[in-house]
Amino acid sequence: MTQRITIDPITRLEGHGKIEIFLNDEGDVANTYFQIPELRGFERFCVGRPVEEMPLLTNRICGVCPEAHHMAAAKAADAVYHVDPPRTAKLLRELLYSAFYVTDHATHFYALGGPDFVMGPDAPVAERNILGVIHKVGLEIGGKVIQARKYGHTVVEMIGGRKVHPCTSIPGGLTKGISEDQRKELVEMGKWAVEFAQFSLKIFNDIVLGNKTYVELILGDIYTHKTYYMGTVDSKNHVNFYDGKVRVVDPEGKEFVKYEAKDYAENIAEHVEPWTYLKFPYIKKVGWKGFTDGKDSGVYCATPLSRLNAADGMATPLAHAEYDKFYKTLGGKPVHQRLATHWARLIELLYAAERWVELASDPEVASPNFHTVPTETPTEGVGIVEAPRGTLTHHYTTDERGVLTKVNLIVGTTNNYAPISMSIDKAARSLIKKGTVVSEPMLNMVEMAFRAYDPCFGCATHSLPGQMPLEVLIYDAEGNQIRELKQFVE
Amino acid sequence: MSDKPKFAMYWAASCGGCEIAVLNIHEKILDVDANFDVVFWPVAMDAKYKDVEAMEDGSILLTLFNGGIRNDENAHIAKLLRRKSKLLVAFGSCANEGCIPGLANLSPVEDIVNTAFHTISTDNPNGIHPQISYKMPEGEIRIPTILPRLKTLDQVVDVDYYMPGCPPESHQIAAVIDLVVQVLQGKAELPPKGAVIGAGNSTVCDECQRKRNVKTINSFNRIFGQAIDPELCLLEQGIPCNGIATRSGCNARCPTAGAQCIGCYGPAEGVVDYGARLISGFASVINSKDPKEIDTILDGIPDPTGQFYRFNLAGSLLKAGAPAWKKNGG
Amino acid sequence: MTNNKPFEPVIIGFTCNWCSYRAADLAGTSRTKYAPNIRLLRLMCSGRLDPTFVFKALANGADGVMITGCHPGECHYLEQNYKALRRFQLMRRTLEGLGVDPRRVKLVWASAAEGAKFAQEVTSFVEEVRALGPLNWGAGENGRVAEYQSTPQEALA
Numbered sequence: 012m013t014q015r016i017t018i019d020p021i022t023r024l025e026g027h028g029k030i031e032i033f034l035n036d037e038g039d040v041a042n043t044y045f046q047i048p049e050l051r052g053f054e055r056f057c058v059g060r061p062v063e064e065m066p067l068l069t070n071r072i073c074g075v076c077p078e079a080h081h082m083a084a085a086k087a088a089d090a091v092y093h094v095d096p097p098r099t100a101k102l103l104r105e106l107l108y109s110a111f112y113v114t115d116h117a118t119h120f121y122a123l124g125g126p127d128f129v130m131g132p133d134a135p136v137a138e139r140n141i142l143g144v145i146h147k148v149g150l151e152i153g154g155k156v157i158q159a160r161k162y163g164h165t166v167v168e169m170i171g172g173r174k175v176h177p178c179t180s181i182p183g184g185l186t187k188g189i190s191e192d193q194r195k196e197l198v199e200m201g202k203w204a205v206e207f208a209q210f211s212l213k214i215f216n217d218i219v220l221g222n223k224t225y226v227e228l229i230l231g232d233i234y235t236h237k238t239y240y241m242g243t244v245d246s247k248n249h250v251n252f253y254d255g256k257v258r259v260v261d262p263e264g265k266e267f268v269k270y271e272a273k274d275y276a277e278n279i280a281e282h283v284e285p286w287t288y289l290k291f292p293y294i295k296k297v298g299w300k301g302f303t304d305g306k307d308s309g310v311y312c313a314t315p316l317s318r319l320n321a322a323d324g325m326a327t328p329l330a331h332a333e334y335d336k337f338y339k340t341l342g343g344k345p346v347h348q349r350l351a352t353h354w355a356r357l358i359e360l361l362y363a364a365e366r367w368v369e370l371a372s373d374p375e376v377a378s379p380n381f382h383t384v385p386t387e388t389p390t391e392g393v394g395i396v397e398a399p400r401g402t403l404t405h406h407y408t409t410d411e412r413g414v415l416t417k418v419n420l421i422v423g424t425t426n427n428y429a430p431i432s433m434s435i436d437k438a439a440r441s442l443i444k445k446g447t448v449v450s451e452p453m454l455n456m457v458e459m460a461f462r463a464y465d466p467c468f469g470c471a472t473h474s475l476p477g478q479m480p481l482e483v484l485i486y487d488a489e490g491n492q493i494r495e496l497k498q499f500v501e
Numbered sequence: 502m503s504d505k506p507k508f509a510m511y512w513a514a515s516c517g518g519c520e521i522a523v524l525n526i527h528e529k530i531l532d533v534d535a536n537f538d539v540v541f542w543p544v545a546m547d548a549k550y551k552d553v554e555a556m557e558d559g560s561i562l563l564t565l566f567n568g569g570i571r572n573d574e575n576a577h578i579a580k581l582l583r584r585k586s587k588l589l590v591a592f593g594s595c596a597n598e599g600c601i602p603g604l605a606n607l608s609p610v611e612d613i614v615n616t617a618f619h620t621i622s623t624d625n626p627n628g629i630h631p632q633i634s635y636k637m638p639e640g641e642i643r644i645p646t647i648l649p650r651l652k653t654l655d656q657v658v659d660v661d662y663y664m665p666g667c668p669p670e671s672h673q674i675a676a677v678i679d680l681v682v683q684v685l686q687g688k689a690e691l692p693p694k695g696a697v698i699g700a701g702n703s704t705v706c707d708e709c710q711r712k713r714n715v716k717t718i719n720s721f722n723r724i725f726g727q728a729i730d731p732e733l734c735l736l737e738q739g740i741p742c743n744g745i746a747t748r749s750g751c752n753a754r755c756p757t758a759g760a761q762c763i764g765c766y767g768p769a770e771g772v773v774d775y776g777a778r779l780i781s782g783f784a785s786v787i788n789s790k791d792p793k794e795i796d797t798i799l800d801g802i803p804d805p806t807g808q809f810y811r812f813n814l815a816g817s818l819l820k821a822g823a824p825a826w827k828k829n830g831g
Numbered sequence: 832m833t834n835n836k837p838f839e840p841v842i843i844g845f846t847c848n849w850c851s852y853r854a855a856d857l858a859g860t861s862r863t864k865y866a867p868n869i870r871l872l873r874l875m876c877s878g879r880l881d882p883t884f885v886f887k888a889l890a891n892g893a894d895g896v897m898i899t900g901c902h903p904g905e906c907h908y909l910e911q912n913y914k915a916l917r918r919f920q921l922m923r924r925t926l927e928g929l930g931v932d933p934r935r936v937k938l939v940w941a942s943a944a945e946g947a948k949f950a951q952e953v954t955s956f957v958e959e960v961r962a963l964g965p966l967n968w969g970a971g972e973n974g975r976v977a978e979y980q981s982t983p984q985e986a987l988a
Contacts, residue, residue: 049572052613060804064811071667275622
């Protein structure tokens with residue numbers, strides 16, 4: 012008699028998601044399916060559009076991280092036109108991108124992932140959200156998070172033209188620059204951001220690392236997977252969000268491949284299943300062996316944790332010190348415990364803030380030389396950046412007028428579709444066993460497996476996030492509902 | 502149980518930008534919390550579809566609905582929320598006019614699925630396509646059906662107000678919240694049903710600071726192809742800027758930043774078909790009387806369909822491209 | 832759709848008051864035969880032709896649209912027929928991108944004296960559209976042409 016548990020919809024995923032858990036006769040988990048029910052068709056309808064519109068069109072793939080698509084599209088469009096933007100343009104783009112990272116990572120940590128730790132996974136449901144965090148740590152936190160978001164979006168608007176869906180990147184550079192006064196303002200905001208990042212790490216250190224139970228939870232097997240890890244690195248193999256080469260390390264931490272944007276298709280392939288609209292990327296040279304861990308399986312992960320695993324360090328001093336502490340605490344590289352992603356995310360937040368100050372302090376940022384007119388005939392190009400949720404690849408082919416004939420996109424969270432499915436499956440199997448009553452804390456722990464990946468959405472600083480609605484309906488083989496459990500469902 | 506009026510926000514086929522725009526009102530979100538009981542907002546809190554179904558009809562005072570109607574689940578929830586809400590607002594360009602995902606209406610759905618499942622990096626030798634119902638060893642699992650064409654909210658249900666923008670600018674959202682709070686306190690009246698709220702009555706040109714002269718276009722230019730004069734009207738420089746037919750309300754942010762208006766605020770007041778208006782406007786300012794010369798000038802716009810219907814295809818008179826009509830249904 | 836009758840295209844014609852409408856008038860009073868498929872709408876000038884009219888016609892059952900005006904240089908309002916020309920050219924390109932055969936929209940110059948020419952242009956256009964087949968815009972959904980409700984505001988557009 013097969014029992015079936017449906018969790019629908021998952022919230023805090025861009026679009027929607029659904030989980031089906033099937034139990035066998037003994038009451039153990041037979042299989043789980045994590046389905047994505049949406050497809051909008053960007054790869055089709057962008058064909059026929061002029062390539063300079065892609066930084067604008069692909070913004071609308073995701074309104075939380077449009078900056079990531081904007082930059083990947085800008086770089087791909089540059090590659091299509093074989094043009095190298097002036098240094099000022101690159102500095103400005105990366106500066107916008109660093110400020111965006113601060114905003115985005117902060118939103119996720121405080122509103123989504125953080126509450127599980129700051130409050131604890133067993134804390135009363137009503138407290139496991141940003142409000143609980145504020146009550147426990149202090150009112151100033153809410154104010155700081157709002158300020159971090161404000162500053163971040165101010166930078167995006169200053170350089171990108173708008174707070175949501177930036178509009179200033181064109182082939183060859185940007186449509187505008189910034190003034191010296193604006194540059195100075197950016198330095199000051201950046202310094203505040205560095206302090207904010209350190210404040211956030213301190214919270215994590217005091218409340219999470221200072222708590223034995225949490226540390227055990229982080230190190231526990233239920234959330235551990237040994238897969239390949241992917242991230243972009245600069246010439247010194249330090250994490251870089253905006254530019255560099257994509258490096259993949261194996262489950263033992265050894266470099267497996269390091270590739271340039273244009274060679275992505277030799278390294279990544281996407282597996283198809285008929286029960287979902289999203290595909291499962293895997294390392295081509297290892298091959299798709301199913302939803303399993305290990306060196307022989309091509310499943311890989313692209314998250315803040317992966318980026319730290321795939322790199323040799325951080326490019327800025329404060330972040331690098333935290334990087335060393337991270338690996339010392341967790342027993343060396345690579346770290347496989349997926350909950351540690353929350354910590355890795357804060358280290359990236361610090362790096363992004365330091366990088367923000369670094370870039371804003373470069374006087375060339377305020378130069379009026381922000382655009383080079385392309386002169387070559389457009390053909391084909393690939394642009395890659397690190398979206399907060401993973402490596403983002405845009406590949407365009409155009410005709411001689413620069414009108415698109417082919418588009419291929421591998422989006423951040425997509426990289427993680429297989430590992431997320433595996434994490435959900437493992438958590439479900441560990442928690443639902445013969446004779447176990449499916450209970451509320453169990454639901455939250457399945458949530459935690461999912462949430463560590465920050466699946467493409469950050470949300471309100473205010474309205475009770477971190478309380479994912481879960482309703483578990485258990486049916487017998489005749490389809491009669493025999494049990495119902497809910498959390499946060501009124 | 503709260504006495505405050507109920508508020509809901511839902512995302513159909515959307516990108517999440519409207520949600521972020523709402524969050525970017527920063528401290529003003531507290532006004533929402535102070536004046537409303539948020540009963541359904543999948544991105545932010547706990548309620549599920551079942552809970553909405555259990556609510557009394559008309560019991561939600563205000564629902565902001567963003568995202569286009571792309572599949573049958575979106576359509577179902579749109580109808581559900583229409584029943585349960587007193588005031589339903591089409592929030593953002595997707596719900597108003599289809600927005601960027603509406604461009605999918607240029608192709609039949611099977612083309613969209615084909616393309617996605619046969620890209621250069623997709624490993625699909627057996628040509629597997631997603632099935633709305635699939636039998637696994639353990640049981641049948643389902644995903645929603647993609648509708649033949651993406652629809653706007655008012656092509657599916659009756660809409661009370663329209664708030665355009667991709668996304669609506671945060672200062673406009675804040676202004677609308679202020680208005681609603683005032684209405685709740687009896688200090689103001691709701692606008693007439695069917696009104697456009699949170700936007701202006703004119704065009705983007707009205708808010709744009711660039712210098713304007715009589716327009717005589719001798720060529721249309723790609724924005725990256727030359728240095729741009731930062732003070733002169735973009736259209737006069739031959740850059741195809743849609744501001745001339747696009748509704749005001751955004752403070753002309755894109756032209757201010759040096760980029761052409763791409764039309765995300767939708768048609769200006771009184772415009773029935775946005776693309777047709779743009780065709781009319783652009784054609785009017787071309788400086789030529791010779792058909793061949795006109796053709797050469799028009800070659801400067803390599804993608805007129807996208808240029809004129811970028812955000813508005815699903816909401817236009819024609820609603821979709823011929824291939825989509827011919828292949829789907831019927 | 833089973834019938835043995837040949838497909839009769841529905842053509843909407845926009846004629847300008849000063850030249851081409853008078854040409855149509857002349858064809859009528861001269862008893863010149865021309866295809867009855869065209870329904871004529873009179874504008875004061877071909878420059879009044881808003882592309883909205885063309886899209887509305889196509890979306891609501893027209894298989895083709897004919898726009899007529901004064902010869903270049905002879906516009907009653909001096910230069911507005913050039914605007915019609917430019918709009919027509921841009922509209923054709925847009926329609927092509929929407930998958931509509933651009934031959935379904937035609938621009939004809941006819942002076943008030945050219946009744947015979949007008950009639951002949953209409954008749955040959957009808958045959959061209961007949962060869963292209965019915966447009967049936969929106970028929971994909973339910974086998975019928977999409978319904979469109981006109982509101983007073985739109986009727987004035």
